[in-house]
Amino acid sequence: MAVGSSAAGRPGTRPQVVVVGGGFAGLAALQRLQRSLPPEAADLVLVTPTDYLLYSPLLPEVATGVVEARHIAVSLRRLLPRVRLVLGRVEDVDLPGRTVTLRPAHGEPATLRWDRLVLTPGSVTRQLPVPGVPEHGRALKTLVEAVFLRDHLLEQLDLADALPDTPEGRAERAARLTVVAVGAGYTGTEVVAQTQRWLRRIESRWDRTRAGDVRWVLVDLAPAVLPELGPELGRRALDLLARRGVEVRLRTSVVSADEEAVVLTDGETVPTRTLVWGAGVVASPLVGRLGLPLRRGRLVVDADLSVPGAPGVWAAGDAAAVPDLAAHHDGGALPDTPPTAQHAQRQGAGLGRNVAADLGVGRPRRYRHRDLGLVADLGGWDAVARPLGIPLTGPVAKVVTRGYHLYALPAMANRVRVAADWLFQTLLPPESTQLSVVRPEDARTATAQGIGAVEPSVPS
Numbered sequence: 001m002a003v004g005s006s007a008a009g010r011p012g013t014r015p016q017v018v019v020v021g022g023g024f025a026g027l028a029a030l031q032r033l034q035r036s037l038p039p040e041a042a043d044l045v046l047v048t049p050t051d052y053l054l055y056s057p058l059l060p061e062v063a064t065g066v067v068e069a070r071h072i073a074v075s076l077r078r079l080l081p082r083v084r085l086v087l088g089r090v091e092d093v094d095l096p097g098r099t100v101t102l103r104p105a106h107g108e109p110a111t112l113r114w115d116r117l118v119l120t121p122g123s124v125t126r127q128l129p130v131p132g133v134p135e136h137g138r139a140l141k142t143l144v145e146a147v148f149l150r151d152h153l154l155e156q157l158d159l160a161d162a163l164p165d166t167p168e169g170r171a172e173r174a175a176r177l178t179v180v181a182v183g184a185g186y187t188g189t190e191v192v193a194q195t196q197r198w199l200r201r202i203e204s205r206w207d208r209t210r211a212g213d214v215r216w217v218l219v220d221l222a223p224a225v226l227p228e229l230g231p232e233l234g235r236r237a238l239d240l241l242a243r244r245g246v247e248v249r250l251r252t253s254v255v256s257a258d259e260e261a262v263v264l265t266d267g268e269t270v271p272t273r274t275l276v277w278g279a280g281v282v283a284s285p286l287v288g289r290l291g292l293p294l295r296r297g298r299l300v301v302d303a304d305l306s307v308p309g310a311p312g313v314w315a316a317g318d319a320a321a322v323p324d325l326a327a328h329h330d331g332g333a334l335p336d337t338p339p340t341a342q343h344a345q346r347q348g349a350g351l352g353r354n355v356a357a358d359l360g361v362g363r364p365r366r367y368r369h370r371d372l373g374l375v376a377d378l379g380g381w382d383a384v385a386r387p388l389g390i391p392l393t394g395p396v397a398k399v400v401t402r403g404y405h406l407y408a409l410p411a412m413a414n415r416v417r418v419a420a421d422w423l424f425q426t427l428l429p430p431e432s433t434q435l436s437v438v439r440p441e442d443a444r445t446a447t448a449q450g451i452g453a454v455e456p457s458v459p460s
Contacts, residue, residue, distance in 0.1 A: 015042050015115035017355060018100060019083075020090045020286070022048030022076050024341045025317030025348035026120035027410060032352025034082050036361050044083045047090055047102055047112065049450060051076055054143060055409055057341060058418065060190040060377070062146040064198035065431035069143050071417040074410050086112065089450050090121070093290055095310055116312050116355055119299065120348065121284035123318035123339055124449045128279065132257035137277030139445045140187050147435065148443035149276065153179070153195065154434040156273050157214070161206040175271035177214045180262045182254055184220035185228065187278030189237060190376055192218050196244055197379030202432040216246040217270055221253045226384065228338070228374055229391075233384040236393050240382055277445065281339060283319040285451055295321040295336065303366035305351045314355060316347035316367075325368040341408060342372060375401040 017033065019026045026046065033044055052073035061067040077085060088104035099111045125139040138149050160176040163169040179195075181188045199211035218225075218241065224234040225241070225248060241248055254275075255263040261271045283298045292310060293300040298321035299307065305322065307313040316322065318339035327335050337343045346369045354364040373387040375397070383397035385404075392400055402422065409415045442448065 014040065015359065016045060016113065017042050017116040017118065017359075018045045018047065018112060018114035019118040019120060020047050020093075020100065021120040021122050021284070021317070021319075022046055022050070022053055023120060023122040023317060024053065024344035024410075025122070025351065026118065027053050027074075027076065027079065028345045028348025029118055029120065029316065029352035029355070030080050030083050032349045033356055034080065036353065036356035037359065038361075039082065041361065042116075042359055044080075045086060045112065045114075046076065046080065046083050047086045047088060047100065048076065049087065049089050049105070051085060051087060053079075053410060055341075055405075055414070056141065057186075057408070058405060059140050059143075059146045060187075060194045061421075062143065063140060063150045063191060064194050064379075065150060066194075066198070066425050067418055067421045069147060071414055071421060072409075073143065074414050079411060090286060091289075093117070093119075093286075095290070095292075095313070098312070114312075116358065117314070118351060118355065119287070119307070119313065119315040119319065120317045120344075120351075121286045121319050122344075123281035123283055124285070124451050125277065125445050126280040126282045127445060127451070130254050130256060133254065133275070133277060134444065134446060136257045136259060137182070137275045137445065138443060139277045139449070140191055141281075141445075142448045144438055144448045145443050145445075148438040148440070149191075151434050151436055151438065152440075153199075153274065154432070155436075157199075157206060157209055158434070161209040171271070174215070175260065176273050177209070178217065178270060178272040179214065179274045179276065180217045180219065180254075180270055180272050181276040181278060182219055183278030183280060184218055184222060184225040184248065184250070185278065185280060186226070186376055188218060188220070188276065189226055189241075190378065191276055191278065192216055192246055193237075193241065193244070193378035193382070195379075196246065197382075198430060201430045205432045212245070216244075217249065217272075218246055219249040219252040219254070219264060221251060223250055225250070226376055229376065229384055229386050233386060233391050233393070237376065237378065237384050240378060281318060287315075287319050298336065298339075303368075304354050304364050305347060305367055306354070312358075314351050316351045317344040320347070322347060322367060325366060326370040337367075337369075338371075340371070340374070343369065345408070345410075375404050377401050 055072040058072045088102040090100045090102045092101040156176040160173045163173045181192050203211040225238045226234045287299040299315045301320045321336045323334040324337045350367045357364040375385040381395045383401045385392045385397040385400045406415045
């Protein structure tokens with residue numbers, strides 16, 4: 001079934017620009033194309049699984065009930081009035097034939113023709129072939145996963161609070177009150193820090209359980225916490241976690257997991273019912289099926305964001321290996337830009353400009369942008385930030401962190417709603433209700449993020 005047409009070789013018809021992925025890069029590219037191209041210059045089509053852009057940096061705040069889930073879902077239809085939205089996932093790209101094969105949420109696969117193709121499929125949670133992790137590890141990359149994780153944590157504490165004071169009951173209680181989080185980068189660190197702080201605010205919900213009874217174990221193969229922010233801020237974040245009672249195990253990972261325990265590489269078996277999996281991200285599996293050169297799993301692109309060897313194709317965001325022209329280097333090969341929302345937004349805008357130039361409007365440019373800095377919210381008034389290279393901690397960093405998020409949210413309506421959520425959380429008691437609207441099988445990483453399952457390895 002075909003859902004689009006091509007203008008290739010058909011005089012008098014408009015060329016069709018197909019954008020794959022409605023994340024930061026895809027949205028920014030289409031916004032630039034809307035502004036740059038007159039309506040008669042091209043048809044703009046977006047293929048994406050959802051009708052919203054997810055502002056994923058605030059997912060930990062959704063998981064802790066600070067921010068309402070819909071408030072970080074930015075309507076694509078509202079921001080892209082000239083764009084035809086096709087809901088589905090692209091499974092394959094025929095470069096010579098200039099078509100994409102997509103699978104809609106419901107119905108049979110379809111083909112869509114393109115004259116210019118923009119690949120911005122983003123990233124997915126890194127899945128490692130560790131036995132038990134695909135079934136029992138819970139990631140935090142989608143709204144489904146965030147809502148499920150929040151309900152799951154509340155359920156475990158509810159169950160623990162009701163257990164009898166017997167040897168078996170105490171053992172079961174300890175397991176349900178233990179959280180193992182893998183990944184001391186942004187996702188793992190922010191989830192642990194913010195959730196730990198949130199539970200302290202709602203501990204009166206339980207009769208016999210307090211937030212201090214919960215054991216937090218944060219593990220990572222890396223030698224530092226939040227390495228992206230540098231050693232100084234990483235040490236400060238580590239000290240803060242230690243003061244809160246979080247056990248941080250660096251140079252440590254997971255050997256296996258099941259429904260009752262997690263086995264770590266340091267030899268310890270940790271009884272738990274909660275495994276939070278935040279071991280980084282990798283490019284969308286789509287780019288690996290294109291037959292084009294990859295660099296560290298990301299699609300190789302030139303500095304103008306075009307894909308070499310693929311005429312009419314551009315790529316940006318987490319799935320693209322974009323040379324960082326603004327980086328300091330010793331004369332060797334340029335590093336790639338890191339997979340951050342900040343780079344994705346700016347790459348998308350640059351990509352949109354260059355696609356418009358290819359259609360005869362404006363002039364192309366190479367992508368060059370110096371990172372404005374990174375921020376991490378650790379709950380309460382605690383945060384670490386490095387705006388423009390200046391290290392900040394505490395309340396000042398908190399203000400900078402929230403200010404950056406409001407600036408980066410692509411829609412004013414969402415900014416107002418998120419700001420109101422923060423205000424209400426300051427003035428009103430925190431939310432502690434369990435919605436139970438997500439089935440466990442729907443919250444598995446492979447299902448929630450639309451990626452294939454990873455075959456587990458057999459321990460040697």
